[in-house]
Amino acid sequence: MTDNLSLVSGVAKRYASALFELAEEQKAVEATEADIANLEKLLSDSEDLMRLVRSPAFSAEQQIGAMGAVLDKAEIGGLTANFVKLVASNRRLFALPDMLRGFHELAAARRGEVTAEVVSAAALDEANVDALKAALKKAMGKDVKINATVDPSLIGGLIVKVGSRMIDTSLRTRLNSLKIAMKEVG
Template sequence: MTDNLSHVSGVAKRYASALFELAEEQKVVEPTEVDIAALEKLLGESADLVRLVRSPTFSSDEQIGAMSAVLKKAEIGGLTANFVKLVASNRRLFALPDMLRGFHELAAAARGEVTADIVSAAKLDEANVAALKAALNKATGKDVKINATVDPELIGGLIVKVGSRMIDTSLRTRLNSLKIAMKEVG
């Protein structure tokens, strides 16, 4: 099961796998995924929360107390809350974001989904995302979830990564290749 964790390694992979197995056993994969998404949103919005998670200067009791308050305020309970408290008590809170990402990957794999990371120079409109999703669904034979990000330094084109496969059609890469070829000629 841990082979599905392409972006996660080490301790985070073991914790994500354990959480997923418990969620499956208790038949709470979907609610757990909703809670995890809410927690990821909080981490994305709060620099203080990220500091608490990453900093080794806080004791495990301080981390457990702070995380308990955050979870209660966000109305995240059950398996997810118990998991986060366990992670904090084991002094592994620094790996929590990877653990959460790992859980998503396992849940998606269990549903037969695969995630495609798409980087573009400008924000893609819904029609472009739908066309990419359809093309990737056909190419992979699986239901593809799109994770789109923007990197203006690409200048144009796309970078598409599905699992270990990557297609880079960005203008930046093409210009760099041309630059290297020109150096070899001259």
């Protein structure tokens, strides 16, 4: 499984890098990033579309045709549409979500930003998000974009991931640590 994961991430990185270089050459990084965000939303909103992307049962021609129709309907064209069709023709559509994520990472790095994945027990209000951004900017020395999600099972606190760093201040983790410590004592 790990070999498969590294294979996908390697393929995704190469494709994302190639797309990013083309977008830079054509001075279309922002437009491409906007199209990619729209495509990511389509993928996250449709299980059928994800099935098309992930399934090896569909031929390259079927994937190209279906993705072309979806892209046309969503008014995603130009570089992004050509990229998706190329990926489908090369039978690499299964790695498309990772490629899109890789493009965002490259664009953010070029702008001097880092992305923090934040999981909280309840939705963060604007003041909390701003305070978290300020604290992370001070710690990282870069602008921080926050992708916030909610997981009520955390009970309270946050889990913050920036790159390979993770800070887990969730109540769930603290309770589990206490449970383990108590088992060791008695």
